[in-house]
Amino acid sequence: NAGVTQTPKFQVLKTGQSMTLQCAQDMNHNSMYWYRQDPGMGLRLIYYSASEGTTDKGEVPNGYNVSRLNKREFSLRLESAAPSQTSVYFCASRSLPTGRQDGYTFGSGTRLTVV
Amino acid sequence: DQQVKQNSPSLSVQEGRISILNCDYTNSMFDYFLWYKKYPAEGPTFLISISSIKDKNEDGRFTVFLNKSAKHLSLHIVPSQPGDSAVYFCAASGNSGGSNYKLTFGKGTLLTVNP
Numbered sequence: 001n002a003g004v005t006q007t008p009k010f011q012v013l014k015t016g017q018s019m020t021l022q023c024a025q026d027m028n029h030n031s032m033y034w035y036r037q038d039p040g041m042g043l044r045l046i047y048y049s050a051s052e053g054t055t056d057k058g059e060v061p062n063g064y065n066v067s068r069l070n071k072r073e074f075s076l077r078l079e080s081a082a083p084s085q086t087s088v089y090f091c092a093s094r095s096l097p098t099g100r101q102d103g104y105t106f107g108s109g110t111r112l113t114v115v
Numbered sequence: 116d117q118q119v120k121q122n123s124p125s126l127s128v129q130e131g132r133i134s135i136l137n138c139d140y141t142n143s144m145f146d147y148f149l150w151y152k153k154y155p156a157e158g159p160t161f162l163i164s165i166s167s168i169k170d171k172n173e174d175g176r177f178t179v180f181l182n183k184s185a186k187h188l189s190l191h192i193v194p195s196q197p198g199d200s201a202v203y204f205c206a207a208s209g210n211s212g213g214s215n216y217k218l219t220f221g222k223g224t225l226l227t228v229n230p
Binding site: 004031033035040041042043044045048050058059090092094103104105106107108109 | 158159
């Protein structure tokens with residue numbers, strides 16, 4: 001089925017380790033986003049890419065980097081993981097411009113634990 | 116500073132009754148509002164949206180009301196069903212069609228519908 005695919009689904013890191021969260025969409029969407037979800041905090045935007053070749057910071061970008069590899073793929077990198085980055089990470093995409101009013105399509109998430 | 120507020124962390128209703136989920140926003144530049152539904156271990160899924168040029172949008176059992184003067188929106192679910200039990204996120208955007216479209220989310224409300 002068409003949609004947003006995130007890998008891995010689960011990951012445990014030690015403090016200081018690095019890793020890249022992968023995201024790919026097959027809907028030919030222009031914009032892609034990375035959010036984190038923490039208890040009591042809702043969904044907070046880390047970085048987004050309005051179109052291929054562009055990236056911008058969101059609300060909580062510190063400690064992260066992103067790469068819009070091509071139109072399909074948008075990766076999130078933690079260079080030196082910290083316990084505060086323990087969270088569930090969601091990737092999303094959206095077609096733009098569009099007359100549709102249905103917002104984002106989300107992936108199923110990556111649950112990351114930093115010990 | 117929280118721009119989208121869902122002040123009720125949880126709500127419990129009986130099957131067949133009405134569920135009313137509330138959301139307030141502070142940013143007067145927001146002109147497009149959405150509700151997402153999230154089950155455990157899944158990504159959020161789009162439910163219903165409303166543009167600021169409207170005050171009501173209906174889709175089956177789901178209706179969203181927007182009161183711009185009060186900066187308040189609500190989601191009504193009638194009748195409520197046990198399968199509606201999930202976390203509901205309110206989201207808002209100030210640029211529904213532009214290249215910098217991004218959503219700001221509330222913290223979510225956990226709805227439990229009891230049989």
